[in-house]
Amino acid sequence: MPSAPARSKTQPSTWEKELHRFIEASGNTTHAFGLGRLIGRMYALLYLHPGPLSLERIATDLEISKASASLTIRQLEQWHAVRHVPVSGDRRHFYEAETAFRVIVRDGLLPGIRKKLSSAGDQIGRTLHAGTPSASDDRRASTPDVQLIRKRLKAAASLHRKLDAVLSSRLLENLL
Amino acid sequence: MPSAPARSKTQPSTWEKELHRFIEASGNTTHAFGLGRLIGRMYALLYLHPGPLSLERIATDLEISKASASLTIRQLEQWHAVRHVPVSGDRRHFYEAETAFRVIVRDGLLPGIRKKLSSAGDQIGRTLHAGTPSASDDRRASTPDVQLIRKRLKAAASLHRKLDAVLSSRLLENLL
DNA sequence: GGCATCGTTTAGTAAAAACTGAACGATGAT
DNA sequence: ATCATCGTTCAGTTTTTACTAAACGATGCC
Numbered sequence: 001m002p003s004a005p006a007r008s009k010t011q012p013s014t015w016e017k018e019l020h021r022f023i024e025a026s027g028n029t030t031h032a033f034g035l036g037r038l039i040g041r042m043y044a045l046l047y048l049h050p051g052p053l054s055l056e057r058i059a060t061d062l063e064i065s066k067a068s069a070s071l072t073i074r075q076l077e078q079w080h081a082v083r084h085v086p087v088s089g090d091r092r093h094f095y096e097a098e099t100a101f102r103v104i105v106r107d108g109l110l111p112g113i114r115k116k117l118s119s120a121g122d123q124i125g126r127t128l129h130a131g132t133p134s135a136s137d138d139r140r141a142s143t144p145d146v147q148l149i150r151k152r153l154k155a156a157a158s159l160h161r162k163l164d165a166v167l168s169s170r171l172l173e174n175l176l
Numbered sequence: 177m178p179s180a181p182a183r184s185k186t187q188p189s190t191w192e193k194e195l196h197r198f199i200e201a202s203g204n205t206t207h208a209f210g211l212g213r214l215i216g217r218m219y220a221l222l223y224l225h226p227g228p229l230s231l232e233r234i235a236t237d238l239e240i241s242k243a244s245a246s247l248t249i250r251q252l253e254q255w256h257a258v259r260h261v262p263v264s265g266d267r268r269h270f271y272e273a274e275t276a277f278r279v280i281v282r283d284g285l286l287p288g289i290r291k292k293l294s295s296a297g298d299q300i301g302r303t304l305h306a307g308t309p310s311a312s313d314d315r316r317a318s319t320p321d322v323q324l325i326r327k328r329l330k331a332a333a334s335l336h337r338k339l340d341a342v343l344s345s346r347l348l349e350n351l352l
Numbered sequence: 353g354g355c356a357t358c359g360t361t362t363a364g365t366a367a368a369a370a371c372t373g374a375a376c377g378a379t380g381a382t
Numbered sequence: 383a384t385c386a387t388c389g390t391t392c393a394g395t396t397t398t399t400a401c402t403a404a405a406c407g408a409t410g411c412c
Contacts, residue, residue: 018306025299032292034210050324065402070359091358091410099328101335116208123201130194148226152275159277162352176338241372246389267380267388
């Protein structure tokens, strides 16, 4: 019998293996939504863990480097998906998952989406503006094509406004 | 003066340059949402173009290969964002943008999101099931840790159900 | 002060995704 | 039937993204 290392590394039980599987699946989900695989894995790890975890512990558990852990944990913080928990007498950083999805959606997800949409909205406005007939032009001066395009741009602008209204209303968060 | 090519390639006007800029920005937007840059550029091109465009025309306008154009156009078709328009007496494939965003959201976007979410929901169920105390166990047999994790998993399952309900209701599409 | 430990930054590497060119099969024209 | 043209497939390449190792700065400890 080989001498066991100090760090307990017993065979994982079925339950623990299932938790690991859950973590991997979470990574796949976030990845499917274009958010990278690590962010989902890390959040799941913290979400499934009662009590805070140190940064290094997170890194070893997920089998990633400290650098990646540091980078990803800050993304999660930006999204309000994770909280930094100071532990007195310990210089290390501990983190725990925000379990109130409502908060994550309200303070993290929706603002992020709105920001991305706003630049799109700006562009719609710019293009629409570039197509407005100048004062010197007679009405009906622009070609039918340009008129059609402007109509479509207006429809896009309208969609953008409605979307933004839904996202900034508390409608969505109240449903969850 | 070099002899001009047959294909008219006059200097683009300010308006045309702005349209081009719009197309690029659309690509950035879709890319920001994890959908690839081409899909946004291509949809924008078609959206801004009155009347259908041939596949090759799309490729040359976007300065991409026919292969990419073919692949991307099919993605757009899957999302109901683009329609194939047969032109009698022409073997080429012509496409036009679906301008009713409502249709794209209902038939393309939401089903896609729901599909991705469902696999996540399955995994939650599996993990939860793996943690249910077996009948032989006394009640209170599982450790407090396991109980807490199960509680969280149930919360996740609840969120998933609510999300799915919102996405499958016609609430969202009616708002746009 | 010097030492040890932690998190971050940076520059480089590995992995993944996007894109292309060429070959192919299909379809219609002559 | 032969040829030309179009869209798709597939293997290979380029570009982008994700990740790491190592150096660094900061902070507490002796």
